[in-house]
Structures are given as C-alpha cells and as structure tokens.
Amino acid sequence: MSAETRERRPLLEIREIVLVALLASIGGVLSTYVGYIGNLINRLFGVPFGAGQLIAGLHVLWPILARLLIGKFGSGTLTGVTKGAIELLSGGTHGVVIVLISLVEGLLIDLGMGISRRPSLLLTMITAAIASASNVFIFQAIYFSGVSPAFILVMAGLSLVSGAFFGGYLGWDVRRFLIASRLVPQRADGSISRVSSWWRRLLTLTTVLALLAGGIYYYTSVYDPFSSPDSARVEGALSSPYTFCYSDWGERAVTIVAELRGSSTYVPPQEYTGVPLFLILEEGEPKEEAQTVRVIAEDGYEASFDLLSVLGDDRVILTIDNDQLRLIAAAYDGAYWVRKVSRIVVR
Numbered sequence: 001m002s003a004e005t006r007e008r009r010p011l012l013e014i015r016e017i018v019l020v021a022l023l024a025s026i027g028g029v030l031s032t033y034v035g036y037i038g039n040l041i042n043r044l045f046g047v048p049f050g051a052g053q054l055i056a057g058l059h060v061l062w063p064i065l066a067r068l069l070i071g072k073f074g075s076g077t078l079t080g081v082t083k084g085a086i087e088l089l090s091g092g093t094h095g096v097v098i099v100l101i102s103l104v105e106g107l108l109i110d111l112g113m114g115i116s117r118r119p120s121l122l123l124t125m126i127t128a129a130i131a132s133a134s135n136v137f138i139f140q141a142i143y144f145s146g147v148s149p150a151f152i153l154v155m156a157g158l159s160l161v162s163g164a165f166f167g168g169y170l171g172w173d174v175r176r177f178l179i180a181s182r183l184v185p186q187r188a189d190g191s192i193s194r195v196s197s198w199w200r201r202l203l204t205l206t207t208v209l210a211l212l213a214g215g216i217y218y219y220t221s222v223y224d225p226f227s228s229p230d231s232a233r234v235e236g237a238l239s240s241p242y243t244f245c246y247s248d249w250g251e252r253a254v255t256i257v258a259e260l261r262g263s264s265t266y267v268p269p270q271e272y273t274g275v276p277l278f279l280i281l282e283e284g285e286p287k288e289e290a291q292t293v294r295v296i297a298e299d300g301y302e303a304s305f306d307l308l309s310v311l312g313d314d315r316v317i318l319t320i321d322n323d324q325l326r327l328i329a330a331a332y333d334g335a336y337w338v339r340k341v342s343r344i345v346v347r
Contacts, residue, residue, distance in 0.1 A: 012078070016070045024079045027062030028086025030211060032299070033218040034058045035094075039301035053136065053158035057166030058211070060131045063106040064124065064171035067113045069184055076113065080106020101138050105131040125168030132163025173204040223298070229324040229340070236293075236346035238284035244344070246320055249275045256315050258330035260337055272328045274319030278311045280344065286311075290346045295327050298342040303327070303335065307346065 012020065038052025066079035084102025088095070112127030113119055136156045178184045235241040253275050260267035281293065286307060293310055296302040310316055315330035318341060325341040
C-alpha cells in the first residue's frame with residue numbers, strides 16, 4: 001500500500017504549488033513594470049526596441065527561483081506559464097504571445113537545471129542565460145520583420161548576459177538569502193551549503209526591494225488599468241484639458257502616406273488614416289508658455305515633440321491600430337511612432 005501511495009504522489013506538493021503561485025504572481029505583475037523599464041532604456045539609446053534586453057533576465061528570475069527552491073522538474077515550466085498568464089491579465093503589452101514566451105523560458109529552465117541533481121551557480125547562470133535569450137528568437141519569428149540578423153544577434157547577446165546575472169546569479173543569491181534568513185528550508189541535496197556573506201545578502205535584498213518599490217510606483221503613478229484603448233487623456237498646459245476619443249473624431253480624420261524608418265526596423269510607405277495631432281491639441285487650447293508635447297503609451301513609453309512643430313504639421317496623426325491608439329509621425333524617426341497611446345501631455 002505504501003509503495004502504491006508513493007507511486008501516486010503528486011509531482012508538486014501543496015506547499016510547492018503555493019510557492020509556484022506566489023512567485024508567478026509577483027513575477028507576472030512585475031514583468032509589466034520591467035517592460036516599462038525596458039522601454040525607458042530603449043528611449044535612452046534612441047531605438048524603438050532591443051536595448052531593453054539589458055534587463056530581460058528579470059523575467060526569468062521567478063521560474064529560476066522556483067526551480068532552485070523546489071528542485072523538481074516542472075516547477076520552472078509551471079511558474080513560467082502561470083507568470084505569463086498573470087502578465088497578460090495585468091496589462092502586459094505583448095498580448096497572448098507572452099504566455100508562449102514564458103512557457104518556453106520555464107521549460108528551458110527545467111531542462112537546463114535537470115542536467116545535474118546538484119545544481120551549481122555556473123549551471124544556474126547558463127540555464128537562465130539561454131532561457132532569457134529565447135524570447136528574442138520567439139519575437140523574431142512572430143513580430144520582427146525586416147530586422148537584420150546582426151541586430152537579432154546583438155539583442156540575443158544582451159539577453160544572454162542579462163539572463164546570466166539578473167536571472168541566474170540574482171536567483172542563486174536570493175535563494176541563499178532566503179535560506180540564511182530561515183524563510184525557506186535548505187533542500188536535502190545540499191546544493192547550497194555555504195551561507196553568503198553579509199554584503200551579498202545586502203546587495204540582493206536591496207535589488208529585490210528596489211524592484212518591488214519601482215513596481216509599486218509604476219502601478220500607482222504610471223499605469224492606468226482603466227483607460228479606454230481608443231481614448232487618450234489630453235492634459236498639461238492647456239486651458240481646456242479633455243479626453244480624446246477617436247470614435248468622436250471620425251469625420252475629421254485624414255489619410256496620409258508614411259514610411260517607418262527606424263534604427264532597427266523599416267516599413268515601406270503605406271496609407272494611414274487618423275486624426276491630425278494638431279487638431280487634438282488645438283481643441284485643448286495650449287497656453288502661451290507651452291513648448292513641448294509628450295505622447296505617452298500605456299506602458300510608459302513616450303516621445304517628445306516641439307509644440308510649434310507639431311501644430312504646423314498635418315502628417316502627425318493618431319490612428320487606430322489593433323483597436324488601440326497609435327501615433328504616426330511621418331517626418332520623424334520610427335522611435336517617435338508610439339503604440340497604445342494613453343496620454344498627451346503639453347508642457
């Protein structure tokens with residue numbers, strides 16, 4: 001009877017399932033914030049995407065940590081796919097594709113960590129690096145059209161390094177910290193026998209707290225879960241701030257021909273129909289001291305324009321793309337073509 005009971009023992013115990021749910025929930029919610037940081041890094045480097053891979057490793061931290069803490073095949077995969085689903089439901093900008101990406105990352109973590117019964121820091125870092133870089137190739141297969149192979153390899157390289165440190169090294173040290181603090185028991189395989197030094201514990205704790213604090217700031221001050229996908233708040237140095245709703249402006253839409261020329265992407269000339277931005281701004285009556293206009297996406301990405309230039313340009317328009325507002329800036333670099341616009345701020 002005892003042998004039969006052992007054979008029917010579930011893959012994960014209740015305590016371990018709860019741990020998976022906890023890690024996946026934290027990771028899923030914070031991943032949207034990590035995507036926001038990635039957008040800020042892209043903006044810093046002046047590219048529409050790619051540079052944000054510098055922090056891609058933070059996405060695989062949670063399935064890595066689950067695998068290290070539980071030590072069973074499937075814990076990484078389950079954490080990954082659950083994390084992806086939560087990220088999708090909490091406002092992730094990649095749509096349902098993020099569930100596939102997270103599933104693949106978790107599966108690669110299970111396969112990599114399963115090579116040895118006694119995981120090491122080196123194995124953890126290599127596994128996390130490969131899992132992190134996998135997102136680049138999935139995005140390439142689904143989204144990246146016209147991107148040079150060299151740029152894809154650069155992004156993959158950034159993601160490899162980020163995965164090794166933000167996923168593997170940080171995950172390894174977070175587990176050390178949890179064991180040293182007696183918050184979790186040490187596994188019977190003795191995979192971590194030496195407690196980390198106090199400065200490493202402090203560095204790990206500071207990093208995790210900074211990530212959590214940033215996430216709280218993002219969800220309380222940047223992210224707006226109640227915004228309508230075809231509306232944007234027009235605010236700032238205006239006499240009459242208001243909410244722009246595309247469906248109310250249909251008769252004022254124009255059609256232009258524009259081509260997207262970015263540092264990493266190119267879309268040939270094609271027609272776009274939308275409402276000129278200068279009409280939207282004039283409706284709000286900019287104040288005399290106003291100088292710039294910021295077009296901000298729901299995930300925090302933004303592009304800044306000179307107000308006078310925009311008021312004299314009828315080829316900067318807001319259109320509907322996949323049921324959401326998108327800024328088309330015909331005379332500007334591709335980095336200024338903002339997707340999922342939620343706010344227009346005049347300063």
